[in-house]
Amino acid sequence: MKRKNLWAPWRVKYIQGIAGETGGCFLCDYLATPEKDKDNLLLWRTKQAFVVFNKFPYNNGHLLIAPNRHIADFSDASDAEMLCMMKLVRDCQAVLSKAVNPHGFNVGMNFGRCAGAGLPGHAHIHVVPRWNGDTNYMHVCSDTDVISQSLDDLYDKLIEISQTEQLPTVGT
Ligand SMILES: [Zn+2]
Numbered sequence: 001m002k003r004k005n006l007w008a009p010w011r012v013k014y015i016q017g018i019a020g021e022t023g024g025c026f027l028c029d030y031l032a033t034p035e036k037d038k039d040n041l042l043l044w045r046t047k048q049a050f051v052v053f054n055k056f057p058y059n060n061g062h063l064l065i066a067p068n069r070h071i072a073d074f075s076d077a078s079d080a081e082m083l084c085m086m087k088l089v090r091d092c093q094a095v096l097s098k099a100v101n102p103h104g105f106n107v108g109m110n111f112g113r114c115a116g117a118g119l120p121g122h123a124h125i126h127v128v129p130r131w132n133g134d135t136n137y138m139h140v141c142s143d144t145d146v147i148s149q150s151l152d153d154l155y156d157k158l159i160e161i162s163q164t165e166q167l168p169t170v171g172t
Contacts, residue, residue, distance in 0.1 A: 027052070027066050027122045041155050044091075044162065048084035051092060053151060059128050061100050061154060063092050066124040073111060074123055085125055091167040092127045098165070099157045102129030 030040045030052060037045075041053035043063070054062040065088045067081045074082065093105055106128040110117040 025070055025122050027064075027124070028070050031068060038155070041151060043155065043158055044088070044167075046084055046088070048078075048081045049088055051088055053155060054126070055151070057128075057151075058126075059130065059134055060150060061096050061102070061129040061158075063096070063127045064124045065089060065092065065127065066122055070122050072121050072123060074109075077123070089125060089127060091162070094167065095158050095161045095165065096127070096129050098161050099154065100129055103132050104130040106130055 030036070030042050031045075031050060033040070034042075034045070036042075041055065043051040043053065045068075047068075049065055049067045052064050052066070054064050065085050067077055067085065069076075069081070071077060077085075089107055093107075096102060096105075106126065108126050108128075109123070110126075111123070
């Protein structure tokens, strides 16, 4: 399983992150510490929801959109939260399109561990840029230092684009 090996360093960090600090939900931890947004790679906050980088990404630019409230399932989400998250899906795609020029996107949700959810307890939407032949892309980026650098660089790039583009949802 090449891909598992490739992303293993991230997974370790991610698991340590979950176990650390409050011992609770890392998304809620991120929300509670705005001064650490850059360290946490938290991109945008709105009244209803926020956007963070997935630190163990399936692909370059893999983002997570989550409601501000710790809810396990969208059956508990308000209309305002659902609307905001869908608007953020649109904005994430717009910014990623400018930043990394993907050929397509996967946008998806997993509920419960059996469905592959990595963070049971805090619902979230995945936005994953895709490129034709992006399996090959992962081979190219098999050096984890390169990946680490590119996450920080891409974070800065997405922030910059969102400021110049004045996205409708960001900042609301
Ligand atoms: Zn949470």
